[in-house]
Amino acid sequence: MxxxxxxxxxxxxxxxxxxxxxxxxxxxxxxxxxxxxxxxxxxxxxxxxxxxxxxxxxxxxxxxxxxxxxxxxxxxxxxxxxxxxxxxxxxxxxxxxxxxxxxxxxxxxxxxxxxxxxxxxxxxxxxxxxxxxxxxxxxxxxxxxxxxxxxxxxxxxxxxxxxxxxxxxxxxxPDERIGLFQWTESGALVMDRFVELTMQAPLTDGFYDLGIVDIPAMAERFVMSRTHLQRALKRAEDQGCIRRTGQGRASRIELAETFLLxxxxxxxxxxxxxxxxxxxxxxxxxxxxxxxxxxxxxxxxxxx
Incomplete structure (x- = not known):
């Protein structure tokens, strides 16, 4: 069946x-x-x-x-x-x-x-x-x-x-939160990478700690402009899909369990x-x- x-x-x-x-x-x-x-x-x-x-x-x-x-x-x-x-x-x-x-x-x-x-x-x-x-x-x-x-x-x-x-x-x-990445060029690849990281990430207070993510390197790998990717991440952060700490080339990213589900x-x-x-x-x-x-x-x- x-x-x-x-x-x-x-x-x-x-x-x-x-x-x-x-x-x-x-x-x-x-x-x-x-x-x-x-x-x-x-x-x-x-x-x-x-x-x-x-x-x-x-x-x-x-x-x-x-x-x-x-x-x-x-x-x-x-x-x-x-x-x-x-x-x-x-x-x-x-x-x-x-x-x-x-x-x-x-x-x-x-x-x-x-x-x-x-x-x-x-x-x-x-x-x-x-x-x-x-x-x-x-x-x-x-x-x-x-x-x-x-x-x-x-x-x-x-x-x-x-x-x-x-x-x-x-x-x-898809609803607005899922569409943040799915309607973005190469955004599906970014979301795929986050899902991949969650399988080994600790879950604390409703968020998976994905660790340090090199945003410029991710943009280069998936042929995205850095500004394009940063804007997508900012929108996701505003919607409560992710949390970010740190500045510069790398940021620590946490993914909301509710968003993953x-x-x-x-x-x-x-x-x-x-x-x-x-x-x-x-x-x-x-x-x-x-x-x-x-x-x-x-x-x-x-x-x-």
Whole structure:
């Protein structure tokens, strides 16, 4: 049975899994910062998952349209109030210039249809696998092993997962305190680092002591301006999310337990959706196999 939001949000093992995954994604950013930036703010997370969903639906034949086009992505993202038309078009242009997407070989002149390059698909595979491993850690499941056995699950699960998350107002529009970092460019990476640090931090009077954090070094690592990061931290401090002491390059930062719990509850919404859709699609594959029907093999990748 898929894990519920309530079960995940109150699970210590879920918190530990999110901290572990935060460290992994931080390492991925260090290795491929341009590609990882597709997921480092909530707005870009939604645009990236929407783009992948359009691509996946077309690749699996689950849609009859042109697949990933600028107009389709704009209609979806702007229709949900996630971003402006200019923001979406700029995003598409960046993905093209960075060579994360390319024109589909069979694309018409209008509308132009795109496909993801191999590195982009592999990055989503890694994200998908890391999230499944996190769910496995919570309940000692075997989702990752099942995915490795059926890699076509990525293209089958991700589109409905993306749509359900973006349709969920509580996920799409996090509350003000969570949004302090999530709506900030690279702010998700900062929050991930804080979550990672809490797992080894002492809890005193409702705050986790994260120790001395070198703010300029963090800004440089995550390709943020120091002023940008300092402003985000100041807003978080004003909202009671963190406390800071010390001056200069480094400050001692304490993270409020209530803020961490709220953040984990918000993350749990995404993880619960992923688990439910994964369980459903896996069940369909297993059902086909048990009745002797051959399931269509979907190549997780792009045309040459």
């Amino acid at each position: 898929a894990l519920s939001v309530a079960t995940l949000a109150t699970s210590r093992r879920f918190a530990e899994a999110m901290a572990t995954m935060a460290g992994q994604l931080g390492g991925q950013f260090d290795e491929t910062p341009r590609l990882a930036r597709a997921l480092v703010s909530h707005q870009r997370w939604m645009m990236t998952h929407a783009a992948f969903a359009l691509f996946a639906d077309h690749a699996t034949g689950r849609c009859t349209g042109a697949g990933l086009t600028a107009s389709a992505l704009t209609d979806w993202i702007c229709g949900m109030g996630v971003a402006s038309r200019n923001t979406v078009l700029t995003y598409v242009d960046q993905m093209l210039s960075y060579r994360f997407i390319r024109l589909h070989p069979q694309s018409r002149k209008r509308p132009r249809s795109f496909e993801l390059v191999e590195n982009s698909v592999q990055a989503m595979q890694h994200w998908f696998a890391a999230n499944l491993a996190s769910l496995d850690y919570v309940d000692d499941g075997c989702r990752l092993a099942q995915f490795l056995q059926h890699p076509e699950l990525l293209l089958l699960v991700q589109p409905d997962f993306a749509r359900q998350c973006i349709d969920d107002h509580a996920w799409r529009e 709220d953040y984990l509850a918000w993350l749990a919404r995404k993880s619960a959706v992923l688990d439910a859709v994964f369980e459903r699609e896996l069940g369909l594959i297993v059902s086909c196999e048990s009745t002797g029907f051959e399931t269509e093999q979907i190549a997780v990748g792009c045309s040459a």
